[in-house]
């Protein structure tokens with residue numbers, strides 16, 4: 497089962513892999529025509545009722561595969577208002593080839609002429625809310641015919657994210673849905689058509705994975721989350737890098753809490769950092785009240801950068817996690833305590849392969865083997881893992897993804913801190929699997945952009961200014 501939102505992401509990833517949507521539309525239309533043939537007797541007439549989005553486009557293609565059924569293609573709305581180039585090109589092809597095309601300007605004009613089969617291609621996964629006109633009246637007209645109704649992707653009127661009909665929906669006898677089942681089709685006779693989307697368009701992180709980030713136009717301060725970085729002690733650069741990365745990745749506010757012995761130095765990396773010191777030179781259980789109070793005021797915590805592995809510090813990490821129930825990215829030395837802590841927290845753990853072994857996790861050289869082993873280990877520990885490597889593996893115990901961005905220049909120190917901070921900002925608003933996938937994708941892409949511009953020899957801090965473009969794309973994209 498796949499939601500409309502995820503389907504849009506996969507579709508964009510397929511395009512980025514070199515399988516464009518117009519090709520997918522050709523496969524979709526072909527699959528619709530095959531479904532129509534299964535229900536139509538020779539000589540039966542077929543009417544295709546099409547909207548102006550790509551759902552309609554699928555039916556424009558289908559018509560070309562149904563010549564022997566004398567297809568009639570009804571377009572709801574003016575051809576100039578067809579929403580996408582690929583749907584318009586397929587409409588124009590029908591007109592030039594002199595198919596029986598009819599432009600329906602007003603729903604009352606829809607004349608279905610008693611067809612044997614009706615194809616409902618009004619609306620698919622691009623739609624939210626109840627049907628508007630003319631689709632509303634057209635749906636009622638389709639439901640009034642005696643025809644066998646074949647719906648394209650989803651019956652028009654059914655929301656492909658929730659599976660709910662918000663009012664009138666087409667009463668379909670068959671649904672031809674693409675790539676994977678959609679929510680809300682349980683009571684229907686469904687054919688899932690393979691339209692040639694590579695499996696890796698779903699498995700590999702790609703530009704489509706960024707769609708979950710689209711900043712709503714009315715974003716108010718606070719909508720993108722506040723992040724607390726708990727780090728520092730033996731190291732000072734790590735918490736500063738993580739905090740700056742969280743800022744670049746869109747967090748509304750980032751605070752660093754660190755030992756007072758290093759607070760000034762942490763601050764020196766970036767004037768804009770908000771630093772909250774605690775007494776002493778390393779984290780211990782003495783500081784837990786302070787950390788807990790701060791953590792409760794933030795949407796996500798990044799736990800680990802530069803904390804070190806002093807036994808007293810690891811005891812403090814263990815005690816903190818044991819009664820924390822919020823969201824946290826756990827990185828670096830803090831990772832090793834995760835498997836023995838019983839916690840209600842939602843954790844996104846970001847080990848490299850050595851740290852994964854220190855957690856008691858699996859090792860595998862081949863990324864496909866690692867994918868399976870990491871997925872099992874994530875299920876065992878009950879947390880999401882982002883295991884860093886040339887191919888990063890992200891798994892939450894039920895689903896898994898792989899990221900291929902990044903380059904050998906990124907083995908330099910500090911890139912992991914940037915990744916942890918990015919993941920923290922994303923975890924404040926996204927599900928852990930999406931946060932981990934997107935953090936890995938954007939960090940690697942930022943590194944690729946830096947190397948493209950300036951060649952090898954990058955510093956972890958070079959990733960920071962490259963992060964926004966990697967996360968949100970070019971301004972004109």
Ligand SMILES: NC(=O)C1=CN([C@@H]2O[C@H](COP(=O)(O)OP(=O)(O)OC[C@H]3O[C@@H](n4cnc5c(N)ncnc54)[C@H](O)[C@@H]3O)[C@@H](O)[C@H]2O)[C@H](O)CC1
Pocket residue numbers: 503504507517520521522524525547548549550551552554579580618619620621622623624625626627628629631648649650674675
């Ligand atoms: N994902 C794939 O791999 C492929 C999917 N294909 C088909 O494309 C549709 C989705 O197309 P899209 O253009 O995104 O949206 P729709 O055709 O569903 O509709 C958009 C259209 O509808 C208008 N609209 C929005 N809400 C309403 C409403 N409540 N009432 C009336 N009209 C509404 C909106 O303004 C747009 O103009 C998918 O289902 C597949 O069938 C392709 O085959 C390519 C591969």
Ligand SMILES: [K+]
Pocket residue numbers: 551616617618619620647648649650651652
């Ligand atoms: K439909």
